[in-house]
Amino acid sequence: MSVVDLDKIISLCKRRGFLFQGSDQYGGLQGTWDYGPLGVELKNNVKRAWWKRMVYERDDMEGLDCAILMNRLVLKYSGHEDTFSDPMVDCRKCKKRYRADHVDPNEKCSEGGTHDLTPPRPFNLMFKTTVGPVADDDHIAYLRPETAQGIFVNFKNVLDSTNRKVPFGIAQIGKAYRNEITPKNFIFRAREFEQMEIEFFVKPGTDEEWYRRWVEDRFNWYVQLGIRPENLRKYEQKAEELAHYSKATTDLLYRFFPDRPDENKQFDEVEGIANRSDFDLTCHSKGGKLVLKDGTVIPNQHAVNKLTWFDHETNQHIVPYVIEPSAGVDRATLAFLIDSYHEEQVKEEVRVVLRLHPELAPIKVAVLPLKKNHDGIVGIAKEIKQTLQKKCGWRTVYDDTAGIGKLYRRQDEVGTPFCITVDFDTLGEGKDPALARTVTVRDRDTMAQERVAIDQLPTYLAGRLGSA
Numbered sequence: 484m485s486v487v488d489l490d491k492i493i494s495l496c497k498r499r500g501f502l503f504q505g506s507d508q509y510g511g512l513q514g515t516w517d518y519g520p521l522g523v524e525l526k527n528n529v530k531r532a533w534w535k536r537m538v539y540e541r542d543d544m545e546g547l548d549c550a551i552l553m554n555r556l557v558l559k560y561s562g563h564e565d566t567f568s569d570p571m572v573d574c575r576k577c578k579k580r581y582r583a584d585h586v587d588p589n590e591k592c593s594e595g596g597t598h599d600l601t602p603p604r605p606f607n608l609m610f611k612t613t614v615g616p617v618a619d620d621d622h623i624a625y626l627r628p629e630t631a632q633g634i635f636v637n638f639k640n641v642l643d644s645t646n647r648k649v650p651f652g653i654a655q656i657g658k659a660y661r662n663e664i665t666p667k668n669f670i671f672r673a674r675e676f677e678q679m680e681i682e683f684f685v686k687p688g689t690d691e692e693w694y695r696r697w698v699e700d701r702f703n704w705y706v707q708l709g710i711r712p713e714n715l716r717k718y719e720q721k722a723e724e725l726a727h728y729s730k731a732t733t734d735l736l737y738r739f740f741p742d743r744p745d746e747n748k749q750f751d752e753v754e755g756i757a758n759r760s761d762f763d764l765t766c767h768s769k770g771g772k773l774v775l776k777d778g779t780v781i782p783n784q785h786a787v788n789k790l791t792w793f794d795h796e797t798n799q800h801i802v803p804y805v806i807e808p809s810a811g812v813d814r815a816t817l818a819f820l821i822d823s824y825h826e827e828q829v830k831e832e833v834r835v836v837l838r839l840h841p842e843l844a845p846i847k848v849a850v851l852p853l854k855k856n857h858d859g860i861v862g863i864a865k866e867i868k869q870t871l872q873k874k875c876g877w878r879t880v881y882d883d884t885a886g887i888g889k890l891y892r893r894q895d896e897v898g899t900p901f902c903i904t905v906d907f908d909t910l911g912e913g914k915d916p917a918l919a920r921t922v923t924v925r926d927r928d929t930m931a932q933e934r935v936a937i938d939q940l941p942t943y944l945a946g947r948l949g950s951a
């Protein structure tokens with residue numbers, strides 16, 4: 484049993500090159516993070532595992548990669564310009580700003596006593612910029628606050644170019660930007676982050692069934708990749724919590740904060756799955772309309788296409804309903820890091836090991852020479868590294884900068900499933916000549932060691948790494 488707090492993960496991430504503060508060299512930029520050599524591998528693996536299961540292993544999905552800069556009208560008719568805001572409060576004493584639902588008014592203020600908070604007012608989270616050489620109101624554009632809108636406004640493009648029939652879905656992975664009032668908890672709440680979103684278009688009337696299937700499919704994705712089910716919860720939003728356009732929403736909550744005393748507060752959202760009805764396609768459609776929460780109706784006077792699908796069975800144009808599983812890449816990556824982190828006593832030492840699913844592990848294999856200045860040993864070790872990385876396509880590292888025990892610990896700490904040691908037996912210079920051209924393969928989880936012929940390594944490791 485291991486309870487890890489976020490501080491341990493943050494320190495491991497920085498020390499081993501998973502993540503650095505954005506713009507670190509100049510004192511940082513709050514709410515931005517740079518993924519280092521191991522972080523980029525891990526994050527890419529998370530995205531690949533999502534794309535593989537959500538797009539390639541199904542027959543009803545297409546992919547998309549839209550621009551981050553968006554025409555202001557997209558975000559006007561989606562409702563973001565008017566309503567994509569969080570309630571903000573100021574403390575009159577310390578002059579700090581807080582998201583109203585993230586600050587406890589009884590909390591201590593740095594200026595003494597408790598905070599003296601203003602009433603909440605809406606703060607729009609979108610990053611605004613201007614496009615082109617003229618910086619006036621006519622040239623305003625936004626950095627997308629979610630990838631979803633790019634999918635909705637491309638609905639007709641994808642439909643026409645692929646001849647898909649409803650039900651089908653469109654998947655997209657990419658950056659999103661939100662000017663969060665208080666970015667915090669490492670990559671959990673950043674101002675620049677990445678999303679993996681699906682808009683799955685279905686016939687009205689079949690939406691509830693599809694919604695339930697997607698909630699299950701998405702829950703299972705995390706579990707299949709190693710998240711312990713007891714650390715993942717489905718939270719079905721109550722009627723009063725639902726966004727006004729949502730028929731139903733289930734949040735998948737991960738135990739990001741296991742050290743909090745109140746168990747319910749240990750969990751927070753890693754993904755939301757919503758039944759958004761026909762809201763999005765209607766508001767972006769030529770002749771359609773956006774209906775705001777307060778009932779205000781904004782007719783769409785700018786869109787160029789009707790976003791409908793012709794159902795040959797009923798001979799009718801219909802506006803499909805949409806099921807949206809929307810996940811955060813960074814939050815998922817953090818969940819995989821936290822869930823895989825283990826500390827265990829091995830003899831006198833504490834062994835830190837990331838028991839990452841092999842598919843997610845940033846490095847699949849480390850090749851370690853038993854003696855670093857020995858040409859024969861080093862030559863074979865480097866040759867194995869080349870073969871496994873170039874021919875087999877597994878991220879493989881060569882490391883000779885410490886003794887073997889320390890090298891093993893280093894790889895355990897970053898979740899490398901296998902270490903290969905090349906020694907004098909490999910050269911045929913040990914006690915048993917039968918061990919020539921064999922190496923020791925050490926398993927991260929069991930620490931068991933096996934002797935494997937060099938020629939057999941690709942097959943042996945492919946079997947053990949699975950689809951990684």
Ligand code: ATP
Pocket residue numbers: 629661663670671672673674675676677678752753754755809810811812813814815
């Ligand atoms: P929250 O309530 O935590 O602000 P949200 O409900 O606004 O999140 P959505 O709009 O549903 O989030 O976005 C979908 C997913 O995108 C979230 O489940 C989360 O994984 C991710 N996400 C949203 N905001 C951030 C952020 N500021 N930093 C990192 N990931 C984020």
